[in-house]
Each structure stands twice: as C-alpha cells, then as structure tokens.
Amino acid sequence: MSTFTIFLVLIVVVAFLLIVxxxxxxxxxxxxxxxxxxxxxxxxxxxxxxxxxxxxxxxxLATLLLVLILVSNIAIDRGNAGIESKALDTDAQSTQPLPAVPTTNDTTTATPEDSAAE
Structure with a gap:
C-alpha cells in the first residue's frame, strides 16, 4: 500500500467525520x-x-483535512516523468519545426469589400 493511498483513506475518513x-x-x-x-x-x-x-x-477536523490534502500532494508518486508538459520543455520547443505557411498567388481571394457587398 503506497503512502498516497494511506493519505487518501485518511482524507476520506476525516471528511466523513467532518460531515457527521x-x-x-x-x-x-x-x-x-x-x-x-x-x-x-x-x-x-x-x-x-x-x-x-x-x-x-x-x-x-477541517484543519486536519486541509493538512492531509496538502501533505498528500508530496506523497504522489510521479515516477521518472520529469517535465510532463512539452510547453515547459525548452529543448522540445527549439527542435520542433515550424508549420509551413502556404503561399498562394491566387487573385481570386475575397476582400472585405467583396464580402460586404454580398
């Protein structure tokens, strides 16, 4: 049984007692x-x-519940994930290619004046 599971059980018990x-x-x-x-x-x-x-x-009981919730955050097993978000990883941002912007020389594109006339 992990430490987080023990905290989770304690949180549920304290919450039930607080309700009672x-x-x-x-x-x-x-x-x-x-x-x-x-x-x-x-x-x-x-x-x-x-x-x-x-x-x-x-x-x-309310104070104990708050403390247990805050302390259980420390007990969460995060494994070897490191940085979970690629948005926060500066190496991943620099190695990703930028999406290509399509360039068209088509003269049939609508202008704001054309859409207002419709």
Missing amino acids: VIMVQNPKGGGLSSSFGGGGTQQLGGVKKTTDFLDKSTWT
Whole structure:
C-alpha cells in the first residue's frame, strides 16, 4: 500500500467525520446539544459544553483535512516523468519545426469589400 493511498483513506475518513459532526450541530438548540441538555439538572456535559466540543471538533477536523490534502500532494508518486508538459520543455520547443505557411498567388481571394457587398 503506497503512502498516497494511506493519505487518501485518511482524507476520506476525516471528511466523513467532518460531515457527521456538522450534521449533528444545530444552531437553534436542536440536534445532539439539545438532547444532552434536555431540561433536567443532571446533564451529561450540558448544552454549552456540547456546543463547544462540536465547534472545536469541527475546526480540528477541517484543519486536519486541509493538512492531509496538502501533505498528500508530496506523497504522489510521479515516477521518472520529469517535465510532463512539452510547453515547459525548452529543448522540445527549439527542435520542433515550424508549420509551413502556404503561399498562394491566387487573385481570386475575397476582400472585405467583396464580402460586404454580398
């Protein structure tokens, strides 16, 4: 299993967790935070602490996702390709012949005045 594949799996897992954490949140007091703070005096964490946890976990997972995406770019196996684009290769540009421009001495070519008259 290559390093890039490991990063890819981690990115998918973190993205899924981020989706779950975002879907659990509800800014109007519903969702998971309302079920923990249900109205009794004995609360499992309380509404404020649950909201803080969800908020911190959202930012942590989003930051982790961004870092994993950036670091996975380093792990991509590029092989021995070197320069991938011929447009960036200066040697390839100098060795390619220019296309021949056809020269015609034909007097039957249309002029702008001729096309305007039609």
